[in-house]
Amino acid sequence: MAKNILTEENFLRLHKTIQLNxxxxxxxxxxxxxxxKIFGCIPLEVQKRISEELGVPLSEIYGVVTFYSQFTLEPRGEYVIGVCLGTACYVKNAQPILDKVAELTGASVGGTSPDGKFSLEATRCIGACGLAPVLTVNEDVYGRLVVGDVPGIVAKY
Known part of the structure; x- marks a missing residue:
């Protein structure tokens, strides 16, 4: 499924970044x-290297990585699908949309599909309440959805 991301080449790129900063x-x-960007995620091995080279405690790095949603400990799929479950989206039936995406992709919420193609996230408000319910695929935004729209959207990717 996933290729080895912990290559010497990737660690060399990381080292250069650390040197610059x-x-x-x-x-x-x-x-x-x-x-x-380099690894596609920030697993513990990468956090340890950053800790050693930057002189920042590993606990601080782990805290930052797990606090901010743009960072992930596990590789994400090529396409990250986010279904907004903020209040406006939720009351307009976002949950069945999330369930349909999970069914079609084989990805559980917070996980990645077995083929590594899709990751699925239940997000909080993305600021598009007027388009509720909303789904994103990477940078693409789809709004005013019904469950019947989901198969066509997933098929595009």
Whole structure:
């Protein structure tokens, strides 16, 4: 399924990023963003390397990685589908839309499909309440959805 992301080449790219940011105030966030791009996630092995090279406690790095939703400990699928479950979307039947996406992709909420193609997230308000209920696929936004719209959307990807 997933290819090995913990390659020497990726760690070398991470090292270069750390070197560019070392000593700068607030260096951790840009390093983590770049690590997420390089590896597709920030597993414990990557966090340990950042800790060693930046001199930041591992507990602090783990706290940041698990607090911010843009970071993930596990690789995400090629397509990240987010179904908004904020109040406006939820009252307009977002839950059945989420359930249908899970059924069609084989991805559970917070997980990735067995083929590695889709990751599914239940999100909170994305600021598109006027389009409720809303679903995103990477940067694409789909609004005013009904369950019947989901198969066509998933099929595009």
């Amino acid at each position: 070392r000593g700068k105030k607030g260096a951790l966030m840009p390093v983590l963003h770049e690590a997420q």
